[in-house]
Amino acid sequence: MSEISRRDFLAVTTSVVALTALASEAGAVEAISESNNVPSSVASAFAANHEIKPLAFDPAKLEGLSEKLMRSHWENNYGGSVKALNAVKQKLAAFLDDASLPAYIYNDLKREHLMRTGSVVLHELYFGNLGGIGSADTVVKKALIDAFGSVEVWEKEFRRMGAGLGGGSGWVVLGYNLHTGLLENYWQWDHLHAPSATLPLLVMDMYEHSYQMDYGAATAMYVDAFFRNIHWETVSIRLEKALKARLVWLTGGVR
Numbered sequence: 001m002s003e004i005s006r007r008d009f010l011a012v013t014t015s016v017v018a019l020t021a022l023a024s025e026a027g028a029v030e031a032i033s034e035s036n037n038v039p040s041s042v043a044s045a046f047a048a049n050h051e052i053k054p055l056a057f058d059p060a061k062l063e064g065l066s067e068k069l070m071r072s073h074w075e076n077n078y079g080g081s082v083k084a085l086n087a088v089k090q091k092l093a094a095f096l097d098d099a100s101l102p103a104y105i106y107n108d109l110k111r112e113h114l115m116r117t118g119s120v121v122l123h124e125l126y127f128g129n130l131g132g133i134g135s136a137d138t139v140v141k142k143a144l145i146d147a148f149g150s151v152e153v154w155e156k157e158f159r160r161m162g163a164g165l166g167g168g169s170g171w172v173v174l175g176y177n178l179h180t181g182l183l184e185n186y187w188q189w190d191h192l193h194a195p196s197a198t199l200p201l202l203v204m205d206m207y208e209h210s211y212q213m214d215y216g217a218a219t220a221m222y223v224d225a226f227f228r229n230i231h232w233e234t235v236s237i238r239l240e241k242a243l244k245a246r247l248v249w250l251t252g253g254v255r
């Protein structure tokens with residue numbers, strides 16, 4: 001695993017201190033709202049203002065993944081989750097003060113909130129790590145070798161997990177855990193489940209809608225195509241940020 005320079009660490013720490021000071025001066029909710037461009041009159045936790053993020057690549061130029069598939073996935077599955085998340089947040093805001101609504105019914109909405117948030121985030125990370133030429137840089141390779149013994153072992157497990165989700169649903173995630181400091185592959189069988197404190201670095205969608213249009217039930221062919229299109233530059237940036245976040249996480253007496 002690459003060492004993070006003292007200069008980078010101090011820069012990150014300074015940013016966190018500055019944000020903390022801002023939050024205490026202006027009020028935490030307002031500060032968070034401003035950072036997400038949420039109008040100050042609406043608390044960010046209830047703002048139904050999630051927008052569909054455009055693809056960062058030309059979907060007509062992926063290798064082995066058709067434009068029709070990518071556009072359908074982006075528009076219908078991801079776009080549908082964004083719309084659903086906004087609808088759920090609107091209902092949460094409306095029902096919070098409705099004393100006639102039992103708390104367990106309110107929590108049904110909170111479950112939807114959890115699921116839709118997971119779907120939106122994971123889809124954005126998935127599309128964000130596509131559009132490349134499928135070749136990891138030396139920093140990522142070294143991290144994989146340090147954690148798994150070799151890049152081949154990492155890839156073997158990642159692919160095996162994808163095969164295991166064939167015909168079903170879920171995600172395969174290479175993640176860095178801020179608490180354990182471990183780089184591992186995580187099996188996520190839906191949008192709800194992930195190890196706490198894990199930052200996803202590489203995300204592979206294994207829901208059937210990710211490949212059925214191009215490959216039918218041939219999951220292995222989809223996984224091959226996914227690997228040919230990984231945008232490793234993005235993975236490398238995520239890894240660098242995760243390592244910096246780990247240093248921040250360890251400061252200030254966190255147990």
Ligand SMILES: [Fe+2]
Pocket residue numbers: 073077078123205207209210
């Ligand atoms: Fe999906």
